[in-house]
């Protein structure tokens with residue numbers, strides 16, 4: 001379970017909110033059962049339930065310093081806002097595969113329109129999915145899901161990353177594999193994936209001018225939701241020996 005740092009004191013963790021219901025009613029846990037808690041800042045502990053109250057579960061810490069399960073590079077997936085519930089799949093599976101964070105953007109071929117109310121609701125749902133997926137895959141942190149960016153805003157983020165990559169099916173020479181072989185552990189990497197309709201040539205040129213390097217994800221055209229999962233799998237293969 002992920003808790004705020006202040007819920008983790010010396011020797012104890014106090015779990016509150018929706019997780020209490022999950023522990024008591026979904027998992028049917030009892031006093032003495034063990035579980036893992038992370039504060040999202042690298043403190044992962046194993047503990048045993050000592051007390052179950054109406055609004056809180058108190059855990060006694062048994063073991064500190066559990067193994068870090070994060071990828072050696074921090075990968076942010078920027079996904080062109082896809083149709084339907086595909087983004088949910090990207091966040092759930094991308095979290096299992098180790099994504100550091102996600103952001104969503106709109107570009108010329110984006111077809112979905114989100115007003116502020118819908119965007120707020122979607123972001124809450126996506127963040128919840130990230131939290132649940134992080135818990136089930138025993139991640140040490142929950143990936144953040146950033147708000148929806150415009151194309152221009154996305155381009156301006158390139159300078160915040162050591163490597164800003166742009167997945168482009170027309171790229172013929174730079175494969176993701178070759179590009180990743182230049183990336184040292186500890187780097188942060190942004191990987192941009194287009195919406196269902198992809199990018200046009202002007203957008204590809206704008207990305208390059210903004211400092212993005214285009215990469216191929218292989219010779220086949222992947223679906224918009226397959227592409228980030230392929231990219232994250234490649235990162236894991238490259239960096240986890």
Ligand code: SAM
Nearest residue numbers: 167168169193194196198217221222223224227
């Ligand atoms: N029309 C399909 C769909 O509905 O999902 C394919 C969409 S594909 C054009 C969407 C994005 O995935 C592209 O903009 C690109 O970022 C990425 N992509 C897919 N296959 C790729 C490949 N072989 N190399 C590089 N990027 C790829």
